[in-house]
Amino acid sequence: MIKNIFNKKVDVSDNFIYITDNHHAENQQQTNGAFSEKWTEYEKTTEKEKAYDFQKRWYLDLYGFDSEKDLAKFLSTKKYIFDAGCGLGYKAKWFADLAPDSIVIGMDFSEACMIASKNYKDTKNLYFIKGDIADVPFEDNTIDYVSCDQVIMHTEVPEDTFKELTRITKNGGGEFACYVYAKKALPRELIDDYFRVETKSLSNEQLWNLSKQLTNLGKTLSELKIDVDIPDIPLLGIKGGKQDIQRFIYWNFLKCFWNTELGYDTSVSTNFDWYSPSNAKRYSEEEFKDMINQNNLLIKYFHSEEACYSGRFLKEE
Numbered sequence: 656m657i658k659n660i661f662n663k664k665v666d667v668s669d670n671f672i673y674i675t676d677n678h679h680a681e682n683q684q685q686t687n688g689a690f691s692e693k694w695t696e697y698e699k700t701t702e703k704e705k706a707y708d709f710q711k712r713w714y715l716d717l718y719g720f721d722s723e724k725d726l727a728k729f730l731s732t733k734k735y736i737f738d739a740g741c742g743l744g745y746k747a748k749w750f751a752d753l754a755p756d757s758i759v760i761g762m763d764f765s766e767a768c769m770i771a772s773k774n775y776k777d778t779k780n781l782y783f784i785k786g787d788i789a790d791v792p793f794e795d796n797t798i799d800y801v802s803c804d805q806v807i808m809h810t811e812v813p814e815d816t817f818k819e820l821t822r823i824t825k826n827g828g829g830e831f832a833c834y835v836y837a838k839k840a841l842p843r844e845l846i847d848d849y850f851r852v853e854t855k856s857l858s859n860e861q862l863w864n865l866s867k868q869l870t871n872l873g874k875t876l877s878e879l880k881i882d883v884d885i886p887d888i889p890l891l892g893i894k895g896g897k898q899d900i901q902r903f904i905y906w907n908f909l910k911c912f913w914n915t916e917l918g919y920d921t922s923v924s925t926n927f928d929w930y931s932p933s934n935a936k937r938y939s940e941e942e943f944k945d946m947i948n949q950n951n952l953l954i955k956y957f958h959s960e961e962a963c964y965s966g967r968f969l970k971e972e
Contacts, residue, residue, distance in 0.1 A: 657758055657760070657782060660735060660794055661792050661793060662794045663792050669772070669776060670772050670775070670783060671768075671782070671783050671784075672784045672786075673784075673785050674785060674792055675785070676785055676786075678764070681933075682855075683764075683787075683811040683934060685933045686933050687764045689862075689927075689931035689932045690763075690764070690809070690928075690932065691765040691766040691767065692927075692931070693765075693927055694765055694766065694767035694770065696863075697920070697921075698767075700920040700921070702918040702920045702921045705916075705918065705921070706921045709916070709917060710746070711723070711749060714726075714746065716958065717804070717958050718832045718958070718965060718966070718967050719967060726753060727753035727754065729800075730750055730754035730757060733800045735758050735760070735798045735799050735825075736750050736757050736758070736800045737760050737761075737762070737793075737798045737800070737801045738750065738759065738760070738804075739762055739801060739803040739806060740762070740763055740803055740807070740809070741767070741768060741771060742763055742765070742767045742806075744768065744772070744775055744781075745771075746761075746804065747761035747775075747781060748771075748774075748775045748778060748781060751780050751781040754780075755780060756780070757780060758780055759780055759781045760781075760784060762785075762791065763783075763785065764786065764787055764788070768784065769783075788803065788816060788820070789811065789812070790819065791819055791822075791823050793823045795822055796822075796826045796829070797823055797825060798824055798825060800829070800831075800832070801823065801830070801831045803816075803820055803831075803832065803834070804832065804834050805834050807820075807834070808836050808935055808936045808938075811934060813936050817833065817946055817950060818950055821952060821970065824970045826971070827970075827971065827972075828969070828970070829970045830955065830968065830970070831952065831967070833965065833966070833968070835937070835964055835965070836935065836937040836938065837939070837959070837960075837961065837963050838892075838937045838938060838939050839892070839906055839937070840893045840894075842891060842908050843907055843908055843910070844937065846908065846909060847929075847935070851935060852933075854930060854933055862930060863927060865926075866923045866924075866926035869909070869911040869930075870922045870926055872911040873905070873912055874913040876900055876901035876904060876911065877901040880899070881899070882897050882898065882900070883897070883898060883900055883903060884896070885903060891907075892907075906961060910926065910930070912925045912926050912929070940959060943964045944957075947966075950968075951971075951972060952968035952970055953968065953969040953971060954967075954969075955967045955968060
């Protein structure tokens with residue numbers, strides 16, 4: 656039954672379908688390698704289940720679900736569910752468990768989807784594809800629910816990827832959920848852009864060392880528990896008010912992620928996730944909403960916070 660939605664002949668080996676692991680663009684190929692490195696290493700940590708639980712709770716907030724039960728009720732009405740950029744596949748597995756009568760497909764360009772296919776081989780309604788979510792091998796208007804959570808910014812041209820994921824979303828009520836990074840203060844944006852260039856010349860060892868150093872910095876600053884009263888600096892995009900010193904540096908100058916609840920390994924992985932991929936575009940709220948409107952989608956739910964914008968978008972036609 657899964658083959659009915661494909662626009663090309665594919666070979667399904669148990670729960671895995673191979674399309675490609677190559678991309679013509681240097682930045683995208685580097686980004687794929689960065690996420691293969693990240694997910695392969697993160698698979699080994701004992702912290703991942705705690706991080707998965709956190710991400711699931713956040714997913715409900717990002718996309719407007721009151722509870723896991725609410726999400727399950729929503730998914731149970733969908734025949735085909737697509738997790739675009741599934742990484743290690745834990746959200747695809749979550750969807751498959753919540754909607755056992757649906758077909759769930761996760762797709763990722765990195766080696767992570769191969770790990771996911773092995774970890775979740777016993778989930779009968781769950782499949783994984785290794786390939787590019789900007790070039791999905793599905794027919795038009797076939798997927799009832801497309802979820803692209805914290806991924807689209809890492810594709811070569813996110814606007815084209817958004818259009819492609821809209822293409823496969825079913826007409827007449829299909830929904831497309833998507834998340835993009837929000838633009839930060841100007842000094843932070845300039846440093847981030849600098850690293851998008853520098854990452855291509857750094858080894859994975861150098862990037863992991865950098866990520867550990869930034870994690871240690873974030874932890875040290877957080878443990879100071881110092882609030883500073885910051886003046887508004889509109890031309891630099893710096894918002895005023897009383898702020899924790901770690902948060903002030905984090906949002907305005909340098910990502911140095913630290914989260915006590917999630918732990919050291921997850922914090923290091925989060926910093927690696929930010930600094931290692933060459934592709935990591937950020938958006939203003941207006942830019943993101945323009946992209947939604949240009950694809951003739953209706954906003955069913957919209958969420959904004961300092962780090963991101965996200966929402967669920969309805970395809971009527």
